[in-house]
Amino acid sequence: MLKVNLDSLDLNSLPTGQSSGYFYIDTIDEYFLPFFLLRGEKDGPTALVTAGLHPTEYTSIEAAYDLILNQPAVIRGTLAILPLINWKGFWQRSITYNPADNKNFNRVFPGDLKGSESQVIAQYISEKFTRHANVHLDLHSGNMVERLLPFCIFHKDNPKSSELADVFGLPYKLGTNLNGVTTTAATSYDCAGLIAEGGECGHVDRDHVEALSLGVRRVLSFLGMTSSVVEQQHYECPHEVELRSEIAKTDVLWYPKARTGQTLQKNETVGYTKEFFDKEAQPVLSMSNGVLLYMMDSILVKQGEPLYSLGEFPKI
Amino acid sequence: MLKVNLDSLDLNSLPTGQSSGYFYIDTIDEYFLPFFLLRGEKDGPTALVTAGLHPTEYTSIEAAYDLILNQPAVIRGTLAILPLINWKGFWQRSITYNPADNKNFNRVFPGDLKGSESQVIAQYISEKFTRHANVHLDLHSGNMVERLLPFCIFHKDNPKSSELADVFGLPYKLGTNLNGVTTTAATSYDCAGLIAEGGECGHVDRDHVEALSLGVRRVLSFLGMTSSVVEQQHYECPHEVELRSEIAKTDVLWYPKARTGQTLQKNETVGYTKEFFDKEAQPVLSMSNGVLLYMMDSILVKQGEPLYSLGEFPKI
Missing domain, CATH: 3.40.630.10 (Zn peptidases)
Incomplete structure (x- = not known):
């Protein structure tokens, strides 16, 4: 070449x-x-x-x-x-x-x-x-x-x-x-x-x-x-949507529940986070109404990375 | 802890x-x-x-x-x-x-x-x-x-x-x-x-x-x-199977066709390889009869990595 x-x-x-x-x-x-x-x-x-x-x-x-x-x-x-x-x-x-x-x-x-x-x-x-x-x-x-x-x-x-x-x-x-x-x-x-x-x-x-x-x-x-x-x-x-992302505050284990493309209500469960040896996982709730545009699909999410991003529809 | x-x-x-x-x-x-x-x-x-x-x-x-x-x-x-x-x-x-x-x-x-x-x-x-x-x-x-x-x-x-x-x-x-x-x-x-x-x-x-x-x-x-x-x-x-692997001889682009779990006859197409800018991909043919146990699922396969591994059943 x-x-x-x-x-x-x-x-x-x-x-x-x-x-x-x-x-x-x-x-x-x-x-x-x-x-x-x-x-x-x-x-x-x-x-x-x-x-x-x-x-x-x-x-x-x-x-x-x-x-x-x-x-x-x-x-x-x-x-x-x-x-x-x-x-x-x-x-x-x-x-x-x-x-x-x-x-x-x-x-x-x-x-x-x-x-x-x-x-x-x-x-x-x-x-x-x-x-x-x-x-x-x-x-x-x-x-x-x-x-x-x-x-x-x-x-x-x-x-x-x-x-x-x-x-x-x-x-x-x-x-x-x-x-x-x-x-x-x-x-x-x-x-x-x-x-x-x-x-x-x-x-x-x-x-x-x-x-x-x-x-x-x-x-x-x-x-x-x-x-x-x-x-x-x-x-x-x-x-047209506004992107709203939930950012991991620390390195965390992530267990998605919702799927991209799903429409979420505010406070619906998007997934769960935990740390090693934790018996109970903590739910991560949707910050708003919108469509789930983006999701980390990895058990490990690092500090500063988004767990998920929601496309929020403009207020009418 | x-x-x-x-x-x-x-x-x-x-x-x-x-x-x-x-x-x-x-x-x-x-x-x-x-x-x-x-x-x-x-x-x-x-x-x-x-x-x-x-x-x-x-x-x-x-x-x-x-x-x-x-x-x-x-x-x-x-x-x-x-x-x-x-x-x-x-x-x-x-x-x-x-x-x-x-x-x-x-x-x-x-x-x-x-x-x-x-x-x-x-x-x-x-x-x-x-x-x-x-x-x-x-x-x-x-x-x-x-x-x-x-x-x-x-x-x-x-x-x-x-x-x-x-x-x-x-x-x-x-x-x-x-x-x-x-x-x-x-x-x-x-x-x-x-x-x-x-x-x-x-x-x-x-x-x-x-x-x-x-x-x-x-x-x-x-x-x-x-x-x-x-x-x-x-x-x-x-x-019980014998593992037979096709190893990439160079870094190569890989397009799998067969799926893991599929039973293959010798010379069936497992997938295709090519290099950037190649118009035509080259078929990779199954080296034997067997079940497809393992497959690289990446467009990039590096030299020395297996493209796929077949589980060959023992000869009766």
């Missing part, structure tokens, strides 16, 4: 047609960034698709490769796909972090050339791709210890980002302006960012692979980059 | 009754070994139960704690339960290894006081427990990336070990004399060792928790340590 120094890339001067291979970064050892670039015959928008910021979110990585192998028919503009950002984490089967610096890639964007490895990589991606992109679609899934319903995350203060969530077509959407995540960083580059989540537990689920890759195709069609009618089919707008 | 220096333990001079807490080892920082000890009113055999050599085999860890919380009524002899050997791996959510030295606990028994941390811990367990035990039941499960049918592993050249597999009551059994595993080490101490596997994918599955804890109760009853009739119920002897 083609190996290319990422410093040499100028996304605005690509020739028509496609290329794929691996970028490398001079200052980072043993790191490769797989890429696929496709420039249509006509000028048009630039769309960036990323996956694998979290290396065991396999459904999203598979969806990005699925898009590479079954290319959208881009006639206008440029499509860039980076299917596996956390290259080292993937090969070391690290559940969430980049083993090079133990950082979460989705907390370090837009990155920093003076920071540690994840920050440097994030800065390269931001400057080489996001800066020139109209949209940044960042694909995610439940990792080995996460269950979730499919949903999109948009940037709270960016109406274009919110609109992308409607176009993408997953059943729920929620806004955030958290620092370090790709949607917030994209907005700082005047790019509409969207995080799309589908699939869970580190499995590769074909239905969710297809839902994520279809969402990308819908956005490309919406942007006028493709003209496929398949991608213009009717879909329902997502339910 | 009680914290006890493991150097001070003499399993042969325990008082009647029970105790629980954490052992520590002077030379090892930040390591705790949870324990439960129960000595019956009458003299009798000593049974050691271990779990959590592999820290995301949660079903087996839960089964060991289940035995502690719902104690077998031991009237003769001594029951020692060590439910979480790989303490550091558990809290760091390490899939297989001890993060202190990146060793697999089930390849370092009986251990070595001059070795690295896992070897030192293994040697302590061997000298303080296995040396005085008549049986060592070592509970395992499928970790976050493994699917499996329940089966027992006994020591090939130890008829007492093989008999324990019949008593334990899981549907399959297979023999090994691999160095470093607990069953081989137990035999070197004139102790009958057994590895029991149940549960998969890092989930806590109640049915398999109960199958593992019931297996331990059956062995205790068989040894005359308890007199519960519940534990003497009828069960079928397991099918």
Whole structure:
């Protein structure tokens, strides 16, 4: 496969047609960034698709490769796909972090050339791709210890980002302006960012692979980059929810009872926590009415991690 | 909870009754070994139960704690339960290894006081427990990336070990004399060792928790340590199989097709492998006739790991 120094890339001067291979970064050892670039015959928008910021979110990585192998028919503009950002984490089967610096890639964007490895990589991606992109679609899934319903995350203060969530077509959407995540960083580059989540537990689920890759195709069609009618089919707008998460105050043993997708009343039992040698487990009660969007599916939940996240419907 | 220096333990001079807490080892920082000890009113055999050599085999860890919380009524002899050997791996959510030295606990028994941390811990367990035990039941499960049918592993050249597999009551059994595993080490101490596997994918599955804890109760009853009739119920002897594993020659992407429990003919497709950017995946064909006992359920299989393991029935 083609190996290319990422410093040499100028996304605005690509020739028509496609290329794929691996970028490398001079200052980072043993790191490769797989890429696929496709420039249509006509000028048009630039769309960036990323996956694998979290290396065991396999459904999203598979969806990005699925898009590479079954290319959208881009006639206008440029499509860039980076299917596996956390290259080292993937090969070391690290559940969430980049083993090079133990950082979460989705907390370090837009990155920093003076920071540690994840920050440097994030800065390269931001400057080489996001800066020139109209949209940044960042694909995610439940990792080995996460269950979730499919949903999109948009940037709270960016109406274009919110609109992308409607176009993408997953059943729920929620806004955030958290620092370090790709949607917030994209907005700082005047790019509409969207995080799309589908699939869970580190499995590769074909239905969710297809839902994520279809969402990308819908956005490309919406942007006028493709003209496929398949991608213009009717879909329902997502339910907009507020995310409310119960965070573990200490490392704890966790026994889920409710299932993702279940609608919960306030004070219903979501699951139980205990410590080793405890005979009795303590119930964890739902903090509100809503739909259970996210759940840790691991006997161990670490301090600071969410036990569950509820999608609260807006008050009418 | 009680914290006890493991150097001070003499399993042969325990008082009647029970105790629980954490052992520590002077030379090892930040390591705790949870324990439960129960000595019956009458003299009798000593049974050691271990779990959590592999820290995301949660079903087996839960089964060991289940035995502690719902104690077998031991009237003769001594029951020692060590439910979480790989303490550091558990809290760091390490899939297989001890993060202190990146060793697999089930390849370092009986251990070595001059070795690295896992070897030192293994040697302590061997000298303080296995040396005085008549049986060592070592509970395992499928970790976050493994699917499996329940089966027992006994020591090939130890008829007492093989008999324990019949008593334990899981549907399959297979023999090994691999160095470093607990069953081989137990035999070197004139102790009958057994590895029991149940549960998969890092989930806590109640049915398999109960199958593992019931297996331990059956062995205790068989040894005359308890007199519960519940534990003497009828069960079928397991099918004895030879394990045949297909080992990945390089790091590879793996797409399973067959499911554990399925009976395969030689040359049936078990799954597909490919590399990134490959359009076509390569079929992996069953090497023999048999039952699919074990399967990697991860898109990434690393060099040296099994893609799948088949239980081959003996030639008649």
